[in-house]
Every structure is written in structure tokens, then in C-alpha cells.
Amino acid sequence: MTTPTEHPSPATSTSPPSVTPPPRPGLWRDMRTSEDWWAIWCGAFLLAASFAAVWWFQPAELATAIAAGEAVEVVSPLKGYVAKPGGWSHNPWDALQPKLVGIVGVFVIIGGVFAAAMALRGKPAGGFLMAFPGVFMLATVAYVLAGQEVVKAYNLEYALWALLLGLIISNTVGTPQILRPAILTEFFIKTGLVLLGAEVLMSRLLALGLPGVFVAWFVTPVVLITTYLFGQKVLGIRSKSLNMVISADMSVCGVSAAIATAAACRAKKEELSLSIGLSLGFTVIMMVVLPAIIKAVGMDPILGGAWLGGTIDSTGAVAAAGAVLGDEALEVAATVKMIQNILIGITAFCVAIYWVTFVERDPRGPRLGISEIWYRFPKFVLGFVTMSVVFSLLYANLTAGPELVDATIQGSSKTLRGWFFCLAFVSIGLETNFRELLPQLKGGKPLLLYVCGQSLNLVLTLAVAYLMFKIVFAEAIAP
Known part of the structure; x- marks a missing residue:
């Protein structure tokens, strides 16, 4: 049974519902109880604490040294207390032992913050505290597996291992109730x-200027809309929410966009799992194959980086693939991907509007108003945008802004963000049963949708990147 403050994922049907939406909670109550709002409060608290620690313990005379052109290193005092397992070759303990204090620190921070959030939302915090060590242990194992020397060489990231661990448990012995x-x-x-x-700074938009904006913001919506229409009109995919989540996952930026879009169109967890599985699988393939193709044909590293940034789903995979081509390609690839990441919120908002006004609207019933769009809109996206704006302002306006913001991100918030994602992938695996996924894979339509959509994405991104980076703005971006 779902409470009015939650965002359930009802079964998707081919016809819109004919019932009037239930009464919605007031804004104040929603902000005190909703998961979306509490994601904002938890994230904002962690970022504020991380930045405050860096600010409080910044080196003396930092501003003076920077003004004099001296190199000053700013390190977060939390860095030793927030860590993830490292690399290893033969003994897994080598990944844990040097980072043990930091791993325990992450466990305490996330466990404490989430337990407090659960209690303040009126949820059973005790049950969470009993269960969290088991889920955190699985996430730790995923990080350790990803850090193995051979595995790391093949760029098999923690997300894949976290998902696999959860899937193995849920599809064999079953997910324990505890x-x-x-x-x-x-x-x-x-x-x-x-x-x-906090990592997607607005100032990054200026790093490569209009070329990156055109590649990321023109190609992405074209591919998303075209892929969705192809799935509906040509492939005849019955679940519109599955169709939309796969289209957003593949065209915007992978898992993050899939999560945001799934919340906006109320996709089922099984559909989200299928989309993420397709994304992770093709990400591993593309991050290995595309750099090899770029090298084989002698493509310019700037053009190659833009192509990687606009097509590979995961930000981490983009960075890894760009690094194979060199620093120049890495800079372009990462910037294009960061520009594309800004579309997460815009995509979720547009999907929410489309879903409420077209997919779920009953022509015979009352017309759904703007309030239903607001209710459906994933509120955590507001937190994403707000943190981007706040940290962009800190970065640009404080005397030592770049050093302080970078120390905050590299010293704690980026590591915590990775842990949150890892815990989410473990949870997705534990919630997913292949027997429930099989009907969605019937006929291979989701796979065909992803392949066709990604093929269009590859061709169109390369064409627009060539036009923008090598012709229109060639002189402006020349080194």
C-alpha cells in the first residue's frame, strides 16, 4: 500500500487511466515527508558540511598566496575519513587495509544521515540500521571486485559488479527480508x-563554448524523441514507460537520466532495471571499441573526444575512454558530457509534462492541471540544479573558489556520491527478478530499440561534432 507522499510505479497499460488523481499533500507536508525532498536535504547537508570543513581548515594566507601566483594545495580534512576500496592484484585485503578508516567513515556518515532522515520522515529508522550493514557490505565487495588489476584493465566498473551481486542473490536464494x-x-x-x-559547474559551459552546447543540446533531444517514436510507431513496444526510459537512458547520460525519467513517467522497477542493464552492457563495449576506432581512422582528438562525450552513457566511462586518446580528448569529452548532464533535469521535467497531459490524460475525464505536473516532477532535480548554481557561484566569486570547491569535491563529496550510486545499483539488483523481466524482453524489442537509437546517436553526434568543432568553431577552439 502506497502513501500519498510517495511516488509509486503502477503497472503500465496501453490506455490512460480514467480516474481523477487523488488529493495531493500540501507543499509543507511534502517537504517534510517526501523522499524527493529528503534527497535534497541530505545531499545539501553533506555538501554544506564538506565545504565548511574545507573552508574552516583552509591554509593560512591562502588568498594572498593565490594572488601572488604561488601554487597552494588545498586538501579536505575529511579526505582520510571518506574513502572507497583501492586497487589490488592478488590479495583483496590490499584494497581494504589502507582505506579501512575511510570506508568505516562512509558507513557511519551515510548510515547516520539516512537513519536520521528516516526517523524525521516518520519511517522505521531501526529497521534501516539493522539492514544497512548488509547492503553496505555488498557495495564494498563490488568496489573491491572492480579494483582488481585485471578487471580494472578492462574497465569493468563498480556499477556492473554491484548490479550483478544483487541480481545473483535475488535470482538464486532470494533477497533476505532483513x-x-x-x-x-x-x-x-x-x-x-x-x-x-556540485560537480556539474555552470562555468564548464564556457570551457568549450558553443560547440559543446550544440553537440549536447541539439543531438540529445532529437535522438530521444526519434527513438521514442520509433519504439511506439515502428517496433510497437506496448509499455510507453519502458520505451521512454530506454530512450532517455541511451540519449541523455545513462543511469542518472534513466532514474530521473523513470520517476517522471512512473516506470516500473523492472523496466528501470532492464534499461540500466542495457546501458551498462553497451557502455562497457563502447568505451573499448570507440577509442580503438578513433585511433584506427586517425581521427582528430578534439573531434574524437566530442564524439565520445556525446555518445557513451556513463560520465566515468567517458573519462576513461577519453584518457585513452590523451589529455586533449579527455578535456573535450568530459566537458561535452558535463554539458549533456545538465539536460537530466530538463528531460525529467519535459517527460513529466508529456506524461500527465498526453499519456495519462483521459479525454472523457477532467483535464489534469499544472499542479499534477508539479506533483509528478522529480523534486530532487531542483536540488541537482541548485547545487550546481551554488557551487558555480562559489567557484567563480570566492578568491580561492576553484581550490576550495575542488578540494570539497575531490576530498569527500565525489566519493560519497560514488557510494550512493553503488548502494543504488546493489539495491536495484536485489529488487530485480529475471522472471519478471522476461515478458519485457519478449521479441527482443527493447534490445532492438537500444541498438537502433544508439546507432542514430553515434551517426548524428559525429556529424554535428564535426560541423561544430572542425568547421564552424574550428579557429576559436584551436590550441
Whole structure:
């Protein structure tokens, strides 16, 4: 049974519902109880605490040294207390032992913040505290597996191992009931996305100027809309929400966009899992194959980086693939991807409007108003945008803004964000049963949708990137 403050995922049908939406909670009550709002509060608290620690312990005369052109290193005092497992070759303990204090620190921070949030929302915090160690242990194992020397060489990231661990448990022995209070997929991922907002600085838009904006903001909506229409009109995919989540996942920026879009169109968890599985699988393939193709044909590193940034789903995978081509390609790829990441919120908002006004509207019933769009809109996206704006202002206006913001992100918030994502992937796996996914894979339509959509994405991104980076703005971006 779902409370009015939650955002359930009802079964998708081919016809819109004919009932009037139930009464919605008031804004104040929603802000005190809703998971979306609490993702904002938790993320904002963690970012504020992280920045405050850096600010309080910044080196003496930092501003003077920077004004004099001296190199000054700013390190977060939290860096030793917030960590993830490192790399190893033969003994897994080598990944844990040097980082043990930091791993325990993350466990205490996330466990404490989320337990407090659960209690303040009126949820059973005790059950969460009993279950969280088990879910956190699985996330730790995923990080350790991803850090193995051979595995790391193949760029098999923690997200894949976290998902696999959860899937193995849920599809063999079954997910233990004791773990369920800590399987908070959306709460984890939404809080992580709020933290991500601090990393997507608005100033990055100026790094490569209009070329990156054209590649990211023109191609993405064209591919998303075209892929969705292709799935509906040509492939005849019955579930519109599955069609939309796959289209957004593939065209915007992978898992983050899939989560935001799934919340906007109320996709089922099984559909979200399927979309993420397709995304992770193709991300691993593309991050290996695309750099090899770029090198083989002798493509310019700037053009190659723009192509990678606009097509590979995961930000981490984009960085890894760009690094293979060199620093120049890495800079372009990461910037294009960060510009594209800003579309997460815009995409979720547009999908919410489309879903309420077209997909779920009953022509025979009352017309749904703007209030229903606001209710459906994923509120955590507001936190993502707000954190981006706040940290962009800090970065640009404080005397030592770049050093302080970078120390905050590198010293704690980026690591915490990775843990939140890892916990979310473990939770997705624990919640997913392949027997429930099989009907969605019938006929191979979701796979065909992803392949066709990604093919269009690859061709169109390369064409627009060539036009923008090598012709229209070639002189402006020349080194």
C-alpha cells in the first residue's frame, strides 16, 4: 500500500487511466515527508558540511598566496575519513587495509544521515540500521571486485559488479527480508544526483563554448524523441514507460537520466532495471571499441573526444575512454558530457509534462492541471540544479573558489556520491527478478530499440561534432 507522499510505479497499460488523481499533500507536508525532498536535504547537508570543513581548515594566507601566483594545495580534512576500496592484484585485503578508516567513515556518515532522515520522515529508522550493514557490505565487495588489476584493465566498473551481486542473490536464494528496509534504490540515487550537481559547474559551459552546447543540446533531444517514436510507431513496444526510459537512458547520460525519467513517467522497477542493464552492457563495449576506432581512422582528438562525450552513457566511462586518446580528448569529452548532464533535469521535467497531459490524460475525464505536473516532477532535480548554481557561484566569486570547491569535491563529496550510486545499483539488483523481466524482453524489442537509437546517436553526434568543432568553431577552439 502506497502513501500519498510517495511516488509509486503502477503497472503500465496501453490506455490512460480514467480516474481523477487523488488529493495531493500540501507543499509543507511534502517537504517534510517526501523522499524527493529528503534527497535534497541530505545531499545539501553533506555538501554544506564538506565545504565548511574545507573552508574552516583552509591554509593560512591562502588568498594572498593565490594572488601572488604561488601554487597552494588545498586538501579536505575529511579526505582520510571518506574513502572507497583501492586497487589490488592478488590479495583483496590490499584494497581494504589502507582505506579501512575511510570506508568505516562512509558507513557511519551515510548510515547516520539516512537513519536520521528516516526517523524525521516518520519511517522505521531501526529497521534501516539493522539492514544497512548488509547492503553496505555488498557495495564494498563490488568496489573491491572492480579494483582488481585485471578487471580494472578492462574497465569493468563498480556499477556492473554491484548490479550483478544483487541480481545473483535475488535470482538464486532470494533477497533476505532483513535487508529490505535498507534497499532504498531511489533515495540513494537521488541523493547521489544532488551531490553530482556540485560537480556539474555552470562555468564548464564556457570551457568549450558553443560547440559543446550544440553537440549536447541539439543531438540529445532529437535522438530521444526519434527513438521514442520509433519504439511506439515502428517496433510497437506496448509499455510507453519502458520505451521512454530506454530512450532517455541511451540519449541523455545513462543511469542518472534513466532514474530521473523513470520517476517522471512512473516506470516500473523492472523496466528501470532492464534499461540500466542495457546501458551498462553497451557502455562497457563502447568505451573499448570507440577509442580503438578513433585511433584506427586517425581521427582528430578534439573531434574524437566530442564524439565520445556525446555518445557513451556513463560520465566515468567517458573519462576513461577519453584518457585513452590523451589529455586533449579527455578535456573535450568530459566537458561535452558535463554539458549533456545538465539536460537530466530538463528531460525529467519535459517527460513529466508529456506524461500527465498526453499519456495519462483521459479525454472523457477532467483535464489534469499544472499542479499534477508539479506533483509528478522529480523534486530532487531542483536540488541537482541548485547545487550546481551554488557551487558555480562559489567557484567563480570566492578568491580561492576553484581550490576550495575542488578540494570539497575531490576530498569527500565525489566519493560519497560514488557510494550512493553503488548502494543504488546493489539495491536495484536485489529488487530485480529475471522472471519478471522476461515478458519485457519478449521479441527482443527493447534490445532492438537500444541498438537502433544508439546507432542514430553515434551517426548524428559525429556529424554535428564535426560541423561544430572542425568547421564552424574550428579557429576559436584551436590550441
